[in-house]
Amino acid sequence: MATIKDVAKQAGVSISTVSHVLNGTRFVSEDKAYRVRQAVEALNYKPSAVARSLKTNKTYTIGMLTGSNANPFFAEVIHGVEATCYERGYHLVLCNSDDNLDKQASYLQTLEEKRIDGLLVMSAHSDPGFFEMLRDRCQWPLVILDCQAPGMEADVIMEDPEQGGYEATRHLLNNGHRSIACISGPADLSPSSQRLAGYHRALEESGIPAGWIIEGRLTAESGFEAANRLLNGLDDGQQPPSALFVGNDLMAMGVICALQTRGYRIPDDISVIGYDDIELASYTSPPLTTIHQPKAELGRLAADTLIKRIENPGRKPEVKTLRSTLVERQSVKTTM
Structure with missing residues (x-):
């Protein structure tokens, strides 16, 4: 295995010059730099990561x-x-x-x-x-x-999770929904609490009271459980919300599964909007409207x-x- 000394010898330069070329630590004339690069390629030289980290005080x-x-x-x-x-x-x-x-x-x-x-x-x-x-x-x-x-x-x-929560709720309002519930993430997580704040802001601007708010754990299972808690909490004859804003796509998938298991059609009976736009969101049934995070x-x-x-x-x-x-x-x- 070639060493830095071999590279220096073949290039006709000092070991320190080879080091400066490889690490970019000092100006080296184009002629010498070219000879070093040619020697590195010819000898298939691989710098030691350990030696490099000791010299630069970085491990990359x-x-x-x-x-x-x-x-x-x-x-x-x-x-x-x-x-x-x-x-x-x-x-x-x-x-x-x-x-x-x-x-x-x-x-x-x-x-x-x-x-x-x-x-x-x-x-x-x-x-x-x-x-x-x-x-x-x-x-x-x-x-x-x-x-x-x-x-x-x-x-x-x-x-901006607050703005994202606002835009999700605003989309439901713009589509005529007035009874909008929210299945949020944990209240003690700042992105979840801010998405919920955006939900409240959109409703307040429209003069519409907040609907049911149920806290989930950002998993599909917790979305499934939260949707069932919401439906089980309805009084006899009480209609469910016409739309749900769900704090992330995984929970939204669990929500859709729970609603469909109970005989609700999405979106004919209840509309659902998620958050994140994970890859799987395009392949739910129906495909999930959501807020895309980059x-x-x-x-x-x-x-x-x-x-x-x-x-x-x-x-x-x-x-x-x-x-x-x-x-x-x-x-x-x-x-x-």
Whole structure:
């Protein structure tokens, strides 16, 4: 296996010149740089990652702490992160914590041992101890995805959940619905509470009182359970709402399943709108009208922001907000 000394000898330059060409740490004349690149190719030289990290004090490795890879929303964001890391020459270490505080502490220890250069955090964790632990333990440049991070020295990348909740509810109102219920995510998660706030704002603007509000856990199973709780809570002869705003697509799928099991037709009897626009939303029956989050773009922007902070550590933290958009499919009926 060729060494850096072999490359220097073949190129007729010093070892330090080879190092400067490979690491871009100092100007080298075009002639010498060309000879080094030719020698690297001819000898099939592969720089030692360990030696490189010792010399530059960087491992070109990013850690990512996620809540649950099982949620398609997370998977699509991670895809954007991976693509950017690959393009920029960084490796990604992915840690799926299931929002378990003990696992998160263990993964932070592992990432410390791997000497990562920066950390991405995308977690649905509502335990205040999580951010407290992160403040105490995180020694790297940090980017938080999809939620606020009070008191953290971190960049934040997210969409506007309050506006998204407003637009979802506004779409139902524009289609003539006046009895609109909401199946929200956990109230102690900021994206869920802000989507619910958008629902309330749209109804208040129209002078319409809020309908039934039932809290779910962002899973299809919890959406199924919430829809059944809503229907079971109706008084004898009481009509169900004409439309439901559901806090994410997985819960919306569970809601549709529960309603159809009980004999309701979607959207003829009850309209349903979701949130996230995961890939599966196009393949529900009927296809789900939803709020599209730019998930891959969210991941790409987060990874790019973190790499820029790693390479320019003096930058001030920023909050970057992406805009969500309505995707109309076939699960909302016009009643006007």
